[in-house]
Amino acid sequence: MTIILDGKKTAQKIISKISEEVFKLDVKPKLGVILAGDNPASLIYVNNKLKIAKEIGIEVDFKHFTQNLTNNEIIKKILEWNKDDSVNAILVQLPLPGILYAPSIIEKIDSKKDADGFTPYNIGQLILGYKPYAEPCTPKGIIRLLKEYNIEIEGKIAVVLGRSNIVGKPLSALLRQNNAAVINLHSKTSEKNILAFSKQADILVAAIGQPNYVTSEFVKDDAVVIDVGINRVNNKIIGDVDFKSVVDKASYITPVPGGVGPMTIAMLMENTLELYKNQHKKINPL
Amino acid sequence: MTIILDGKKTAQKIISKISEEVFKLDVKPKLGVILAGDNPASLIYVNNKLKIAKEIGIEVDFKHFTQNLTNNEIIKKILEWNKDDSVNAILVQLPLPGILYAPSIIEKIDSKKDADGFTPYNIGQLILGYKPYAEPCTPKGIIRLLKEYNIEIEGKIAVVLGRSNIVGKPLSALLRQNNAAVINLHSKTSEKNILAFSKQADILVAAIGQPNYVTSEFVKDDAVVIDVGINRVNNKIIGDVDFKSVVDKASYITPVPGGVGPMTIAMLMENTLELYKNQHKKINPL
Numbered sequence: 001m002t003i004i005l006d007g008k009k010t011a012q013k014i015i016s017k018i019s020e021e022v023f024k025l026d027v028k029p030k031l032g033v034i035l036a037g038d039n040p041a042s043l044i045y046v047n048n049k050l051k052i053a054k055e056i057g058i059e060v061d062f063k064h065f066t067q068n069l070t071n072n073e074i075i076k077k078i079l080e081w082n083k084d085d086s087v088n089a090i091l092v093q094l095p096l097p098g099i100l101y102a103p104s105i106i107e108k109i110d111s112k113k114d115a116d117g118f119t120p121y122n123i124g125q126l127i128l129g130y131k132p133y134a135e136p137c138t139p140k141g142i143i144r145l146l147k148e149y150n151i152e153i154e155g156k157i158a159v160v161l162g163r164s165n166i167v168g169k170p171l172s173a174l175l176r177q178n179n180a181a182v183i184n185l186h187s188k189t190s191e192k193n194i195l196a197f198s199k200q201a202d203i204l205v206a207a208i209g210q211p212n213y214v215t216s217e218f219v220k221d222d223a224v225v226i227d228v229g230i231n232r233v234n235n236k237i238i239g240d241v242d243f244k245s246v247v248d249k250a251s252y253i254t255p256v257p258g259g260v261g262p263m264t265i266a267m268l269m270e271n272t273l274e275l276y277k278n279q280h281k282k283i284n285p286l
Numbered sequence: 287m288t289i290i291l292d293g294k295k296t297a298q299k300i301i302s303k304i305s306e307e308v309f310k311l312d313v314k315p316k317l318g319v320i321l322a323g324d325n326p327a328s329l330i331y332v333n334n335k336l337k338i339a340k341e342i343g344i345e346v347d348f349k350h351f352t353q354n355l356t357n358n359e360i361i362k363k364i365l366e367w368n369k370d371d372s373v374n375a376i377l378v379q380l381p382l383p384g385i386l387y388a389p390s391i392i393e394k395i396d397s398k399k400d401a402d403g404f405t406p407y408n409i410g411q412l413i414l415g416y417k418p419y420a421e422p423c424t425p426k427g428i429i430r431l432l433k434e435y436n437i438e439i440e441g442k443i444a445v446v447l448g449r450s451n452i453v454g455k456p457l458s459a460l461l462r463q464n465n466a467a468v469i470n471l472h473s474k475t476s477e478k479n480i481l482a483f484s485k486q487a488d489i490l491v492a493a494i495g496q497p498n499y500v501t502s503e504f505v506k507d508d509a510v511v512i513d514v515g516i517n518r519v520n521n522k523i524i525g526d527v528d529f530k531s532v533v534d535k536a537s538y539i540t541p542v543p544g545g546v547g548p549m550t551i552a553m554l555m556e557n558t559l560e561l562y563k564n565q566h567k568k569i570n571p572l
Contacts, residue, residue: 103414103416119410120406120407120408120410120411120414120416121406121407121410122406122410123409123410123413123414124405124406124407124408124409124410124411124413125406125410127409127410127413127451127455127459128389128406128409128451128455129451130389130406154474155474155475155476157479163462165413165414165415169413169414169459169462172470173413173455176449176455176470176472179472179474180474181469181470181471181472181474181475181479181483182469182470183467183468183469183470183483184458184462184467184468184469184470185467186462186465186467188440188441188465188466188467189441189467190441193443193467197467197469
């Protein structure tokens with residue numbers, strides 16, 4: 001019997017615990033969110049993050065820049081928040097519109113306030129196996145979901161499809177750190193090789209942005225299948241995994257929506273609280 | 287016919303070019319080297335690095351700490367060199383004696399002077415696909431050696447045995463960035479899986495510190511075999527690859543010694559010069 005990895009329920013459980021912790025705090029954590037441009041999908045994501053933060057008592061400061069802007073305007077805001085003790089966590093919604101260069105912007109975020117765990121320092125710490133101030137939300141959420149369901153990672157063969165800076169690369173690093181043998185495939189891997197290695201995966205993660213790409217022939221019997229895809233097709237959200245085709249073959253599988261997505265948001269809330277606690281620990285060692 | 291990847295000759299070619307460049311400079315690059323303790327192998331490595339640096343006109347400042355010391359003594363020296371404009375590159379020889387904690391020391395090096403490319407910032411930039419100030423010498427040297435021999439990486443299946451912060455992890459990232467499908471295996475991978483995946487490798491890299499571990503049964507016909515191992519057995523240097531067993535099966539293979547080792551040192555010299563040039567570019571934009 002295939003078990004559906006219920007990211008929504010797991011995320012709610014985590015968020016509810018965070019909410020209880022935040023409730024007890026006199027000074028609430030504050031998350032600064034920057035959105036540039038009017039990408040409809042980004043607007044939905046950001047609004048969802050803001051909504052959940054507010055619901056659980058995390059304060060938000062939302063800065064929405066219009067399409068016509070330079071790197072410097074965003075950087076100015078980041079530097080202001082870096083210095084502002086009342087802002088504990090900073091998030092820049094990606095992707096940024098074409099004229100902006102994300103790496104130069106992201107690296108300006110104080111790593112101690114890096115809600116997404118995307119600064120070079122935090123990514124470096126993650127790769128090296130030392131503690132970053134925050135881990136990227138989607139990879140962190142996937143590992144958490146596996147652990148919540150007691151799915152063993154150590155010694156397993158994990159195949160990660162996709163090598164984005166947001167998911168594929170940091171997730172490969174986290175799986176390796178959890179002692180999986182990690183196979184990272186991408187757009188420059190032949191379809192033949194993608195198929196051949198995917199079929200050997202104990203844990204198969206699809207993060208390539210191609211609707212219904214992974215069908216049953218990619219999946220080994222009883223594999224754990226994680227679908228990171230969020231593809232909008234005819235106003236519907238479609239994953240990278242063809243759920244219907246794969247569901248009976250997998251031992252565990254994440255649905256889309258309701259799988260990885262909610263875990264990502266839960267991890268953002270957790271990162272915000274952790275950054276807050278780390279900053280307050282320094283001010284007051286009690 | 288198997289081609290021996292001559293790291294010694296390739297490294298000499300690179301070093302000779304660096305030497306010509308350094309010769310023309312009025313102010314010479316300076317490399318600060320820290321060694322802690324009296325590990326005989328480390329002493330040999332450091333002396334070799336110092337010798338080659340001096341030969342090509344790079345100035346060196348060598349600080350040898352005795353075994354009884356704290357993190358802070360080393361960090362004090364690093365901070366001093368960070369501020370000293372005449373020191374362009376800083377290297378802390380690893381491993382450090384047991385009482386010292388390498389991550390806290392390495393991260394104090396100014397990333398702009400990080401000769402080994404080991405700071406979290408530089409590793410983060412490397413992973414993210416952006417330009418670090420310097421790349422780790424051994425992985426950089428391996429990629430360079432492959433390119434000098436026009437060995438294609440894109441689309442190939444690369445298997446990396448070992449996940450050290452010095453070789454396995456950054457090399458996996460560099461191979462991925464060069465568009466290989468990357469399989470990273472390690473001590474928590476079953477021997478059965480190590481064998482099964484190694485046999486599928488177009489490029490097989492052994493960086494596990496186990497003498498003669500890789501024998502012909504691990505190697506696909508015409509694979510490229512890279513041996514990073516430097517194991518001292520009965521006063522002889524033995525690689526991780528059983529050269530005799532593998533040589534006829536591989537298309538290309540590095541010897542030990544004379545393969546990856548010399549390339550590592552050449553890349554250290556290159557990093558030192560590049561850091562120097564980057565620092566001088568800022569002072570004088572011509």
